[in-house]
Amino acid sequence: MTDLHVEGMPGEAVATLFGVCQGLSESASSISSAVLADLDATELVELRQAVASAARTADDDFIDWCTRADKLIVAELYLRAYAQAAIDAKAAVIVDEERRRASAAR
Numbered sequence: 001m002t003d004l005h006v007e008g009m010p011g012e013a014v015a016t017l018f019g020v021c022q023g024l025s026e027s028a029s030s031i032s033s034a035v036l037a038d039l040d041a042t043e044l045v046e047l048r049q050a051v052a053s054a055a056r057t058a059d060d061d062f063i064d065w066c067t068r069a070d071k072l073i074v075a076e077l078y079l080r081a082y083a084q085a086a087i088d089a090k091a092a093v094i095v096d097e098e099r100r101r102a103s104a105a106r
Helices: 011-027 033-037 041-055 060-105
Strands: none
Touching: 033 060, 041 060
8 A cells, every 4th residue: 555644754664664564464463562662662653653544544354453553552652651650760769869868978
């Protein structure tokens, strides 16, 4: 399909991501977490946009697959956000503890 369009993405990038989506849908019924974990945040967002675009132009089975894939991609994005929030919270606790110890040592 060459009529895919994702706002803000060059046509070549959309075609590449659509090819990834199509290959994944043919090789398995869902995207594995390992595949998504290998993508950086920008690639994940672009993949989600490509999947959403593909879902508007494909057959029913592929639309169903795109819907499942979209949910997995969104879950991966939220998982990354929650993991970063946990890291930030732990870092804040460490900084606070270091400040407390420094104040107590004075």
